[in-house]
Structure formats: C-alpha cells, structure tokens
Amino acid sequence: MTPLADLPVWAALLTGFFLLLGSVLTLLGSIGLLRFRSFYERIHAPTLGTTWGTGGVLIASIIFHSVLQSKPVLHEILIALFVTVTTPVSLMLLARAALYRDRSEGNDGVPPFETVAEPRDEQRRSSNT
Amino acid sequence: MSALLPYPLLTASLLVMWILLNGLSVGQVVLGGIVALAASLAMAALQPAKPRIRSWDMIPQLLLIVLVDILRSNIAVAGIILQGRRLTRTSGFVMIPLELRDRTGLAVLACIITSTPGTAWVEYHAGSGRLRIHVLDLIDQQAWIDLIKQRYERRLMEIFE
Amino acid sequence: MSGIIIVWSVTIAQLVLVAAMACALLRLVRGPRAQDRILSFDALYVGAMLLLLTFGMRAGSTVYFEAAVVVALLGFVSTVALAKFLMRGEVME
Known part of the structure; x- marks a missing residue:
C-alpha cells in the first residue's frame, strides 16, 4: 500500500x-434484474451495468493507473470498446430467443409474427415446428 | 494502396489496439503492423461488404448525443428501479418503420438502441424495414417513433447513405 | 490522505459489486425461465470483470487487466452460444 x-x-x-458511481450503477442494474416482473422488462436492467457502470469503473482505473505510473495507461479503453460492441449482440440474441420461445409456446403478451415481411431463416423454421 | 491495404481503418485500429496492449516501442509497432496487415488481408479474403462513410463530421456529433442520451436514460432507469412497485408503469413493444437500409448503419442503430437503458432492440424485418423495440417506460408510442427517427436514424442516414 | 481515500472507495466499490453479483446470482437461481438465467449470467460476468479491475487498483498493478479481458471475452462467447442454443436447440448451424 x-x-x-x-x-x-x-x-x-x-x-x-x-469508482463509486460505476459500482452503484451496476448494483442498481442488478437490483432491477431482480425486481422487474417480466423478461422483457428485465432485459433493460443489465444495460445500466454495461454502459455507465463499466464506464465509471474504467474511467476510475484509467485515472488511477495513469497518475500512479505518470504516463497514460489507456488499455482500459479496449474493455470499454469490447463491452459496447458485445452487449447489444448478446442482448439482441437473447431478446429474439425469448420472443421465439414465447411465440412457439403461444404465451400471452407477445406481439404476433408478421407475415407481411420476408421471414428470415430462423423464423421460417419456427413456423414449421 | 488497395491491394496492400484493403481495409485501412481496420489495419489502423488493430495496430492501435496492439500498441495499447503491449506498450509503445519500435519493436512492438513493427510486430503490430505485421499482425494488423495480415489480419486485414485475411479479412479481404472473406470479402465482407465494405461500409462507405459519407460524412465524417457527423460522427462526433452522433457520438456526443448518444453518450448524453445513455447518461440521461441511465438516471431515468435508475429512478424507475428505485421507485419499485409504488408507481404503476407500462412497458411494451413499439413498431418503428425504418428507412435506413445500410447494414452498417443498422448495426450502429442496434448498438445505440440496445445500450441505451430503457429501450431494447427486439426484432427487425429486412423485407418491410420494420423494427420492433421494447420500451421500459412507455407513455406515448408516437413520441418514441419520432425520437428514434429524428434523433438517430436521420443522422445515421446522413453518415452512411 | 489519498491512500485512505483510495482504500476506502475501493473497499466500498468491491462490496457494492459483490452485492450486485449476489442479486444477479439470486435471479440466476430463481429463474423462472432459461432466458432469465442467461441474462443474469451475463450480468454476473460483467460484475466479475469490474471486480477484477478494482482488485487491480487495490494492488496498484495492471496485471488484473488481462484477467478482466479474458473474463469479458469468455462471458460474451458463452452468452451468445447459450442464446443461440435457446433459439434452435443446437449451437452450430
């Protein structure tokens, strides 16, 4: 020390x-994950942790290491870029998977599949099963 | 130029990433340059559709707007979580007809919508160009459609189309 | 002075992050459906990654950064694979 x-x-x-800003936002996101009632509401909660939650901790880490070593330490930006690019991908996949599962089971509160649009590969397969 | 450097942006960003990870020295720059060049040549063999950026000066403006919006909706969603069950809140799906067709633009729009807390990209129909998003705090459907179209789609169309 | 500030804020941040991971873990156990579990797994690894970064600040070294990158990479790949599995029941095309 x-x-x-x-x-x-x-x-x-x-x-x-x-540091405190980032960690508190991450905690709020997790509490939201615990509190919201439906899956589609819950999917909003972790984005708190992955945007400014991660951002806050990364900014803290950049400031800390840069001042401590008295040269810019910027490799935390790589994590920020990586998280920004990957979170939408995983959340979109999850939302589509949830929608697909809800539709194939005929659950309530899910918008119907549109027949106007050209169905994509996954959805064409889902309508067959 | 085009034979040796098919994707100058990709090569440059790979080199920057290598230097950030390994520290700045002549040896690392040379090694990173070789790796970046090899990776971009491998990328050329895959032949992805090359994104064309029309207006560069729009990008910082969009980036700033998105950062501020993410901060604002972070605060809004944190408020909703802290209020808990006392307030009745309606969440629901919104259908947005998009005019944006460029693949890179759509990918950036997906990143923006999903990483903003409070809105989530659910599905997109490539044929009709209609997008369905889920909104946590849904009061006015038309307001959300206008917001997405005016704030993000118009700027993305200027950048990419 | 600054040592005290750093140690305290890092300690509080670590406790808060552990609480966040505990919330995600509770949702992971509770379910009710597979997509909820995958979503909370996603939140869990983000918490673990941030916790590793705070460990790095406490130790004053950047070694933990590499571990955080590996956690982020593995978490993303596994989330995508699991979500893909939900959609089709098989991971590869």
Missing part, C-alpha cells in the same frame, strides 16, 4: 467518485 500515498488527493477523489 506504500505507492498509494504518492497519489495526489485530486486524483484519489476523482478515482473514488467514478
């Missing part, structure tokens, strides 16, 4: 602020 004492106070305060 000796190198921490070299850190200027403004950097420590800034790091602490962003």
Whole structure:
C-alpha cells in the first residue's frame, strides 16, 4: 500500500467518485434484474451495468493507473470498446430467443409474427415446428 | 494502396489496439503492423461488404448525443428501479418503420438502441424495414417513433447513405 | 490522505459489486425461465470483470487487466452460444 500515498488527493477523489458511481450503477442494474416482473422488462436492467457502470469503473482505473505510473495507461479503453460492441449482440440474441420461445409456446403478451415481411431463416423454421 | 491495404481503418485500429496492449516501442509497432496487415488481408479474403462513410463530421456529433442520451436514460432507469412497485408503469413493444437500409448503419442503430437503458432492440424485418423495440417506460408510442427517427436514424442516414 | 481515500472507495466499490453479483446470482437461481438465467449470467460476468479491475487498483498493478479481458471475452462467447442454443436447440448451424 506504500505507492498509494504518492497519489495526489485530486486524483484519489476523482478515482473514488467514478469508482463509486460505476459500482452503484451496476448494483442498481442488478437490483432491477431482480425486481422487474417480466423478461422483457428485465432485459433493460443489465444495460445500466454495461454502459455507465463499466464506464465509471474504467474511467476510475484509467485515472488511477495513469497518475500512479505518470504516463497514460489507456488499455482500459479496449474493455470499454469490447463491452459496447458485445452487449447489444448478446442482448439482441437473447431478446429474439425469448420472443421465439414465447411465440412457439403461444404465451400471452407477445406481439404476433408478421407475415407481411420476408421471414428470415430462423423464423421460417419456427413456423414449421 | 488497395491491394496492400484493403481495409485501412481496420489495419489502423488493430495496430492501435496492439500498441495499447503491449506498450509503445519500435519493436512492438513493427510486430503490430505485421499482425494488423495480415489480419486485414485475411479479412479481404472473406470479402465482407465494405461500409462507405459519407460524412465524417457527423460522427462526433452522433457520438456526443448518444453518450448524453445513455447518461440521461441511465438516471431515468435508475429512478424507475428505485421507485419499485409504488408507481404503476407500462412497458411494451413499439413498431418503428425504418428507412435506413445500410447494414452498417443498422448495426450502429442496434448498438445505440440496445445500450441505451430503457429501450431494447427486439426484432427487425429486412423485407418491410420494420423494427420492433421494447420500451421500459412507455407513455406515448408516437413520441418514441419520432425520437428514434429524428434523433438517430436521420443522422445515421446522413453518415452512411 | 489519498491512500485512505483510495482504500476506502475501493473497499466500498468491491462490496457494492459483490452485492450486485449476489442479486444477479439470486435471479440466476430463481429463474423462472432459461432466458432469465442467461441474462443474469451475463450480468454476473460483467460484475466479475469490474471486480477484477478494482482488485487491480487495490494492488496498484495492471496485471488484473488481462484477467478482466479474458473474463469479458469468455462471458460474451458463452452468452451468445447459450442464446443461440435457446433459439434452435443446437449451437452450430
């Protein structure tokens, strides 16, 4: 813990602020995940953690390591880019999978499949089964 | 130029990523350059559709708008979560007719809509160009359609089409 | 002074992140359906990744960064594979 004492106070305060902001937003997202009642509401909750939750912790980490090593340490940006690109992909896939499962079981509260549009490969297969 | 560097943007960003991961030195720049060049040549063998960017100066504006919007909706959704069950809230699906057809533009729009808390991209019909999103706090359907079309789609069409 | 600020804020952030992971874990156990479990698994690995970053700040080293990258990569790939599995019942085409 000796190198921490070299850190200027403004950097420590800034790091602490962003760190707490990020972690609290992640916690709120998880609480939302626990509290919301339907799956389609729950899918909104983790995006709190993956946008400004991750962003806050990463900004804190960048400030902390950059000031500590007195050179810019920017490789946290890679995580930020990666999370920004991958979260929509996994959430979209999950939403489509949930919709597909709900439709094939005939559950309520799900919009019907459109026959106007050209059906895609997965949906054509789902209408057969 | 085009034979050796089929995807200059991809090559440059791979090189930057390599330097960020391994530190800045002459050896790493050379090694990263070789890796980036090889990767972009491998990418050329896959022959993906090349995205064409029409207006570069729109990109920072869109990026700023999206960042601010994500922050705003973070606060809004955090408020909804903290209010809990005391307030009755309606969530539902909204159908949006899109005019954007460019694949890269649609991918960016999907990233924007999904990473904004409160809206989630559910499905898109390529034939009719209609998009269905799920909105957590749905009060006015038309307002959401206008928001997506005016705020994001118009700018994305300017960038990509 | 700054040492105290950092240690305290990192400790609080770690406790908050552990609480977030516990919430996600509770949803993972509760279900009720497979898509809920995958969604909470997704939230779980994001929490684990952020926790690793805070460990890195506490130790004052960037070694934990690599571990965080690996967790993020594995989490994304497994979430996509599981979601794909839900849609068709098979992972590969």
